[in-house]
Amino acid sequence: MRLAVDGESHVLTHDTAAELRDQLAAALTRTHEFVHTTGTHREDGSYVVARRGADSAGHSKVFERVEALERLYDRLPDSFTAEDVGRTGLTGGRRHMLVWHFAEHPGFDCELVSRQPLTVEKHDDATGPDVAEAHLAVPTAD
Numbered sequence: 001m002r003l004a005v006d007g008e009s010h011v012l013t014h015d016t017a018a019e020l021r022d023q024l025a026a027a028l029t030r031t032h033e034f035v036h037t038t039g040t041h042r043e044d045g046s047y048v049v050a051r052r053g054a055d056s057a058g059h060s061k062v063f064e065r066v067e068a069l070e071r072l073y074d075r076l077p078d079s080f081t082a083e084d085v086g087r088t089g090l091t092g093g094r095r096h097m098l099v100w101h102f103a104e105h106p107g108f109d110c111e112l113v114s115r116q117p118l119t120v121e122k123h124d125d126a127t128g129p130d131v132a133e134a135h136l137a138v139p140t141a142d
Contacts, residue, residue, distance in 0.1 A: 001013075001014070001017045003017075003020075025043050029041065029042055029043045032105075033052060034052065034100075034101070034104035034105065035052070035100075035104060036051065036052055036097070036100040036101075036104060037049055037050065037051060037052055037097055037100050037101040037104055037105075038050045038051075038052050039101065039105060041066065045064075045065055046062055046063060046064055046065065047062075047063045047065065047066040047068075047069055048060055048061070048062050048063070049061050049063070049069065049097060049098060049101045050097070051093070051097050058092070058093070058094075059093065059094075059097065060094075060097075061090065061094050061097070061098065072085075072088055072098075073102055073108055075088065076088075076102075076122075078121065078122045079113070079119060079120070079121045079122070080099070080119070080120055080122075081099065081117045081118060081119050081120075082095035082096045082098075082099050082117070082118055083095070083117070085098050085099055096118055099118050099119075099120055100112075100118070102120055103120045108122075109122060109123040110122045110123060111123070
């Protein structure tokens with residue numbers, strides 16, 4: 001296999017190319033753990049919010065792109081609960097999981113203000129969320 005990088009051409013064996021592919025896939029797929037939730041950037045560009053420690057699909061929500069999660073956040077009121085998140089079509093525990101994720105993730109400028117009911121308030125940040133950028137500063141869980 002021939003690979004061009006910065007104008008230089010490199011010839012790779014099949015094994016070396018496969019190893020490089022695996023390393024790139026690992027670099028593109030990263031999970032960040034918070035107290036209650038995790039956020040995973042997948043190789044295909046999707047973003048998965050999951051309840052930390054859960055092992056079933058019922059405790060996760062897959063977004064086609066991280067921007068879809070950011071748009072959801074933008075549509076929520078300045079102070080929101082799981083009920084508000086539910087108005088977007090999400091049901092059950094996923095609503096609470098997303099409220100926790102918004103509160104925990106450094107890319108969303110908001111904070112948890114109440115546990116009963118679970119309530120998050122946005123701060124006055126005109127720039128909006130940037131989950132992709134915030135993940136650059138969050139250590140990876142191995």
